[in-house]
Amino acid sequence: MNILSLITFIPLLGALIVLLAPKEKERLIQGVSLASSGVSLLLSAYLYFVFDRTSPGMQFVERLPWIPSMNIHYALGVDGLSFPLVLLTTLMTLLSLIGSLGIKERVKEYFFWFLLLEVGMIGVFEALDFVLFYVFWELTLVPMYFLIGIWGGPQKEYAAIKFFLYTLFGSVFMLLAILAVYFNSSPHTFDMMALMNAHGAWSPRFQILVFIGFYLAFAIKVPAFPFHTWLPLAHVEAPTAVSVVLAAILLKMGVYGIMRVSYSMLPLGFAWFLPILVVIAVVNIVYGALCAMAQADMKKMVAYSSINHMGYSLLAIAGLTATGFSGAVLEMVNHGIITGALFLLVGVIYDRAHTRDLSAFGGLATRLPVYAGMMSLAAFASLGLPGLAGFVSEFLCFLGAFPRWKLHTALSVLGILTTAAFFLRMIEKVFLGPANARWAGLEDMNLRELAATAPLAVLMIVLGIWPRWALDLMNATMIHMAGLFK
Amino acid sequence: MTNLHLLYPEIALSLLALSLLVVELFVAPRHNRLLYHLGWMVSMVVLCIVGFTISEGASSQGVGTLWSVDPMSQFFKLLILVTTVLCLLLGLEYKPLEGGHAGSFVCLLLLSSAGMMFLVSSVDLLMTFLSLELISLTSFVLTGFERANPKSNEGAIKYFLFGAFSSAVMAYGISLFYGATGTTRLVGLSHTGGTLFLLGVLFILLGFCFKAAIAPMHFWVPDAYEGAPTPVTAYLSLAPKIATLGALLRLFGILVPASVLELTTLLAVLSGLTMTIGNLTAFFQENVKRLLAYSSVAQAGYILIGIVSESTLGLEGVLLYSFVYVAMNLGAFAVAQVIADDSRRSYKGDPYGLESFNGLAQRSLGLALAMTFFLLSLAGIPPMAGFMGKFYIFSSAIQSGHYFLAALGVLNSVASAYYYMRIAFHMFFKPAATLEAPAAGPYVTGGLALAAAAVLLFGFYPEPLVASVQASAQYLP
Numbered sequence: 001m002n003i004l005s006l007i008t009f010i011p012l013l014g015a016l017i018v019l020l021a022p023k024e025k026e027r028l029i030q031g032v033s034l035a036s037s038g039v040s041l042l043l044s045a046y047l048y049f050v051f052d053r054t055s056p057g058m059q060f061v062e063r064l065p066w067i068p069s070m071n072i073h074y075a076l077g078v079d080g081l082s083f084p085l086v087l088l089t090t091l092m093t094l095l096s097l098i099g100s101l102g103i104k105e106r107v108k109e110y111f112f113w114f115l116l117l118e119v120g121m122i123g124v125f126e127a128l129d130f131v132l133f134y135v136f137w138e139l140t141l142v143p144m145y146f147l148i149g150i151w152g153g154p155q156k157e158y159a160a161i162k163f164f165l166y167t168l169f170g171s172v173f174m175l176l177a178i179l180a181v182y183f184n185s186s187p188h189t190f191d192m193m194a195l196m197n198a199h200g201a202w203s204p205r206f207q208i209l210v211f212i213g214f215y216l217a218f219a220i221k222v223p224a225f226p227f228h229t230w231l232p233l234a235h236v237e238a239p240t241a242v243s244v245v246l247a248a249i250l251l252k253m254g255v256y257g258i259m260r261v262s263y264s265m266l267p268l269g270f271a272w273f274l275p276i277l278v279v280i281a282v283v284n285i286v287y288g289a290l291c292a293m294a295q296a297d298m299k300k301m302v303a304y305s306s307i308n309h310m311g312y313s314l315l316a317i318a319g320l321t322a323t324g325f326s327g328a329v330l331e332m333v334n335h336g337i338i339t340g341a342l343f344l345l346v347g348v349i350y351d352r353a354h355t356r357d358l359s360a361f362g363g364l365a366t367r368l369p370v371y372a373g374m375m376s377l378a379a380f381a382s383l384g385l386p387g388l389a390g391f392v393s394e395f396l397c398f399l400g401a402f403p404r405w406k407l408h409t410a411l412s413v414l415g416i417l418t419t420a421a422f423f424l425r426m427i428e429k430v431f432l433g434p435a436n437a438r439w440a441g442l443e444d445m446n447l448r449e450l451a452a453t454a455p456l457a458v459l460m461i462v463l464g465i466w467p468r469w470a471l472d473l474m475n476a477t478m479i480h481m482a483g484l485f486k
Numbered sequence: 487m488t489n490l491h492l493l494y495p496e497i498a499l500s501l502l503a504l505s506l507l508v509v510e511l512f513v514a515p516r517h518n519r520l521l522y523h524l525g526w527m528v529s530m531v532v533l534c535i536v537g538f539t540i541s542e543g544a545s546s547q548g549v550g551t552l553w554s555v556d557p558m559s560q561f562f563k564l565l566i567l568v569t570t571v572l573c574l575l576l577g578l579e580y581k582p583l584e585g586g587h588a589g590s591f592v593c594l595l596l597l598s599s600a601g602m603m604f605l606v607s608s609v610d611l612l613m614t615f616l617s618l619e620l621i622s623l624t625s626f627v628l629t630g631f632e633r634a635n636p637k638s639n640e641g642a643i644k645y646f647l648f649g650a651f652s653s654a655v656m657a658y659g660i661s662l663f664y665g666a667t668g669t670t671r672l673v674g675l676s677h678t679g680g681t682l683f684l685l686g687v688l689f690i691l692l693g694f695c696f697k698a699a700i701a702p703m704h705f706w707v708p709d710a711y712e713g714a715p716t717p718v719t720a721y722l723s724l725a726p727k728i729a730t731l732g733a734l735l736r737l738f739g740i741l742v743p744a745s746v747l748e749l750t751t752l753l754a755v756l757s758g759l760t761m762t763i764g765n766l767t768a769f770f771q772e773n774v775k776r777l778l779a780y781s782s783v784a785q786a787g788y789i790l791i792g793i794v795s796e797s798t799l800g801l802e803g804v805l806l807y808s809f810v811y812v813a814m815n816l817g818a819f820a821v822a823q824v825i826a827d828d829s830r831r832s833y834k835g836d837p838y839g840l841e842s843f844n845g846l847a848q849r850s851l852g853l854a855l856a857m858t859f860f861l862l863s864l865a866g867i868p869p870m871a872g873f874m875g876k877f878y879i880f881s882s883a884i885q886s887g888h889y890f891l892a893a894l895g896v897l898n899s900v901a902s903a904y905y906y907m908r909i910a911f912h913m914f915f916k917p918a919a920t921l922e923a924p925a926a927g928p929y930v931t932g933g934l935a936l937a938a939a940a941v942l943l944f945g946f947y948p949e950p951l952v953a954s955v956q957a958s959a960q961y962l963p
Contacts, residue, residue, distance in 0.1 A: 179885075
């Protein structure tokens, strides 16, 4: 069995074992879950060492007939665009599972859905056949629905069904678009690699229509303005670990789709949409940041900052340069790490204080020094402080977008300013000032919470000081992709 | 040359069904279950006979070409028989039917299946009409079989009144058709325009719409489905619908093709209407049987898309979707029956109310997951088999340029996800009144497991199904 299949399906194996385990054996269930996603992470870490950094094409390709009567294949592969995201997915899922060890209610179901979710997320980034891609894409939907709806906050049911229908609405149009490209390729194929070379025969009108179909699905996932309205609700209601994967990985599926499909497969449609895309990116950046500024709830604030950060990725893509593309992918990875950490940390304080209201706290730095340090580190990384991960990718994003979109890039800088403002305000309100006596009894982070967040903190620093090891992974592919646009 | 041997399976089924009436005389009421066992065994035997004819690869037409036996008709016959077997298994454990008259019940069900087998082979309007009547008359009685239940009676009466009306309309349509063409045979129909012909065809179509519960002829569905004993509801939502759609496919996809009479637009409108009305009405249902009734109306709309596209792909799509539909809808009804049987004992309210599903995930995770799989499959979400069905159907629509219909279809799928997930909502999100798992007998469990396996297996690995559907999509002109 090919290594990519193993990475994808070992969590499925874990999920099946969890399903068969009696529900009282919570230790066993947690152990199996951690082990299976741990093996998945180890295997993808192994790939990091054997990944060929000079090749722009697909590597570790596995291709088997799946439904030969319809020319559908089971095809997996990774390149410089998808491999960093696969690494991110396996890492963040394991850390979220560690973060979930505190779940007490219906443990078996929780870990079952979570592992199933991991299968879908990894699969989306690896699939090279459109039907397979679609199956994995939708596979993330159902577990997410249950994870939000069962273990979420007060409005969980509404948040779950809103997320479900919103995303499904987008993805069914993607299905139509997939069918449209299938019937307009000769020979008819769902092979994504072959379809990337098929657009020569497609008229601009066709490409624009298909582009819109795909874009609906991707934009809802990103989420790009004006399709972002599901996100704050889903994030706020979801349990901590689910917010983490939602922000760190599920949003990336949208940007990944835009780069892999919309840009590479439909150049004329993309060119038509480009002026709109860049405006959407600026709106995401500025509007997302302003919304975050207006929030009193810490989790909601982080959720809106995700909208803002995804805007950087979109802006960088619109730049159409290799630098921009690298920036976009690195921004996805960094945002995954940083926002994942932020959500975990917000969860830490919520578990103790049962509130996330910014103004309810004050002077926590004296009570919880470790927590305050971690949170400040993540906030500084998120606002783009040089030396930390966020700075590198945001810098690359702006650098990549500037040659083509000077005015838009300049406007987007406002977003950075606002991001700095709301994170600093959060640090001030929560950690500085006179200590609020109400929280005198709070305990600092425990070992489990540290185990989930410390690796992320290390990555924030390492990626900030020496981002080359990550950039080298994507470089060849990004240069190749930038050369596609004429 | 008489080709009566082509109808041996149907003849065998009818004779065995009638003989069950005689057998009933010699079976003591307390051994009622024996008759059900005999019933499904009979269906299995006939199933095997049909299976053998398929492996022979024979396809030919009968005397005076009243009937065609070809891979397509055999596929539908197999599907009908499978449905019959599974519904009889459900019937074995359906509590309110334990009273008596098991022989008549099984006999009527089998006769109805025989009618459907005739129907999917028929290439002559006379034969079509006769088989439709056989199906209708038996279905009326089956619907009202729970005599002590007023709802059952109400459903049967409504069903009967609607049915009698639509039969009359159809008979009138056939007479007009005969007046215009001078024949009731559909094979080799040459071009015949004119108002008379058009009117005749429209009336005939109306009759079909009634049987397949296609809007605007679907009004009998919710009451009949709600009132009928659950195994009958499952049966009615599957077998007659599939058989009628199969006949519709033969009639308007093959025998009266677009070159003779352009009905594509009309069928497309019917399809869109059926999906939309079915789904939108299902939103407001609080009773699982009614909810599934409206959902089955919508499902017929999806299948119609395949007929509208008039292509090989569309034809294959209809076959594939029908197969998948049997598995997922039957599974959903089986779970509903288990839950209702359980809540009839403990719970005061409507046993089929959505409330009776509350907290099923904590009572029996397996049952709740199985139901979730069926519901997701009905909503067309991968990796369930229902997705493959929808995928095929929508492919055919895109291929033949019905973009608008395809878009309407996918939007309907999204809307339908809302009410399907409402059941999931009750199963997973609501607290359970008791933690005791609902009791499910061995036969229902077996049927359920079979359906769940089909839904999952053909979702992950649809190749065998796709291949056999492609082989079955051959027909005699």
